[in-house]
Amino acid sequence: MAAHARFSPGPALGLAFGLAMLALAGCAADDDAGAPPRPAIVVQPQPAAAALQIFSGEVRAREEPALSFRVGGKIARRLVDAGSRVREGEVLAELDPRDLTLQADAVRAQLSAAEAELALARAERDRYAEMLERRLVSQSLFDAKQATFAAAQAQAESARAQLAVTQNQRDYAQLHAPAAGVIAARLAEAGQVVAAGQAVFTLAVDGAREVAISVPETQVGRAAVGTPVAVELWSRSGERWPGAVRELSPAADPQARTFAARVAFNAPASVPVDLGQSARVYLVEGDAARLSVPLSAVGGEAGEAFVWVLDPATARAIRRTVSVAAWGEREAVVSDGLFTSDWVVSGGVHLIAEGQRLQPIDRDNRPVKLTAAP
Template sequence: MSRHPLHAGAAMALGLLLAACGNGNGEVEPVRPAMVVQPVPTAAAFESFAGEVRARHEPALAFRIGGKVARRHVEVGDRVRAGQVLAELDPEDARLQVEAARAQLDAAEADLELARAERERYLALVGQQLVSRSLFEARDNAFRAAQARVEQTRAQYEVARNQAGYTRLAAPADGVIAQRLVEAGQVVAAGQTVFVLAQDGEREVVISLPEQRVGQFAIGLPVTVVLWSRENERFPGTLRELAPAADPQSRTFAARVAFTADAAVELGQSARVYVARNGQVELTVPLSAIHAEDGAPFVWRVDPASRRVRRVAVDLGPYGEDRVPVRAGLEPGDWIVAAGVHLLREGQQVRPVDRENREVALVAGQP
């Protein structure tokens, strides 16, 4: 009877060992969703300027002659193609000018025929010595003057014909009508702006720089652009154009920022341009992204290729209300876990999502 408990214990140990060995197949670890963010610069490290997305080329379109606008074919926001007629002037005056020029040309050609006949007759008479040489030269000069008048009136006729074609205003390139400054029935002068066309192609952000700071900006200065409707995306850019004189009313200098990478932006979108001060950028992360072990703070960085987390030690600055500066350890293009950091472990695979639980496509090194 004393051996029975020993046999029972041995049997139980053997059963646990067999259960532990099993068939060698471990349970697959589930992929945990993790909210990820990228470090953002501190407000103190950047100056920001409000702006608006505009087309790089915005020609002001105008009629080359004056007149009354008879028809307007487009509205603001309409997409147009090169050569498309945008508006037309009343063609009646231009038609009458063409007819008048044609009549003057006919009269000049008739005078030329008469002068030619007179010259030929006097040429024959001077050969027979029936008229003096001076009379022939007078007829010859009259013939040459008639030729010049024909050339002059023909040129005037061609100008009138061209101006008749100027009654139709056509788009010089593909684009979008950004402004409309006239209405049908309005009388416009030659060169008066009728439409402003935002041509297809490159997009830029127009900002205004204060006059006391304009000396610190130069063409080619790298900047960062953030759209109001897409706060989580950052677009690299450069200062492409800087006005040489201040606006007389606002006393600010107009500047244009070009995108240095492809950016799917729309005309008129509100944007903010960030310029680093002294070239030093201090990054910040949410407080919820910070975890510590033995007093050493760290964050979980997600590898974009494997989507596995790695512990990264960081050097922190003074804590704020909801964010903390990171002095060392992170780069602007890193992706870090911003919530539930105490539930992760080294090398664990995660499914990156944003604050609205939408999956995030991680791009390595792109802030």
């Protein structure tokens, strides 16, 4: 009985199987290339909370002049209130002008009398000059008339200058806005008598905005002028913008024992920054090399933690192994493997493949423009 020949796959069948797999891979790659990129929320690593000192503050205008009248008097009208937006040169309040008008009238009368005295002294001088030429009077008598004329002339000039001062004071009865902005505080009311230089309004001038914070004694050494910080508005939690300490009081508040500081920051033009908004100021201290990312951004495989980082040039996902120093309630502290300039996918890490092209968006579903590290 003839034995049946046993079938074994030869080299030709193996080659055919390999070609089929390559064809399938090529089809998958074509499908991936033709499909639109999947949206993915991306974030940049932030300094870990353990390495941050957080200060609460309030958004203020960089320029906040106290507005006051240059003369004293009784406020007759108050034309704006706290929160009113004003234009440059707009009248904010007026004093009762009656006393100032009377003063101007009195000085005007003094000027008229001085000019009359000057005219008489001029005529006397001219007459005595003619008499001196005829030698009808002595030189000393003419010199006396000349001195009287000079005194009358000086008196008239003094009265003229005094009238200009009183006219200016009458104009000072109106308080004008030195620049466009918002009335931040009203410190006087109609009917109140104020002295010259007494603050009536505080104006928040349009322009740069800052965060006013109070630095405790134990931290004042770390908050020197120029120290870099990050600023976050309460209304836009999770968004931090770079800033720096611009001003630090040289003396502590006698009651709170804290040092007043001003922090300048750069928010995007599309972000409204209103006066009085609450804000947080993050001051990096301690181990600033540790960064934090959301827990949802960290995956694990074979005992190693990894994140997906987007290539800024191609928006393709790159898997990167990281060292996690601590696991927090909402974030993971990474001690190695990340930089602050990286863009990390914050969720769905198990659905991403190496080299997959993604569409980066933020938490508000807005496109993110990736920027490469400098």
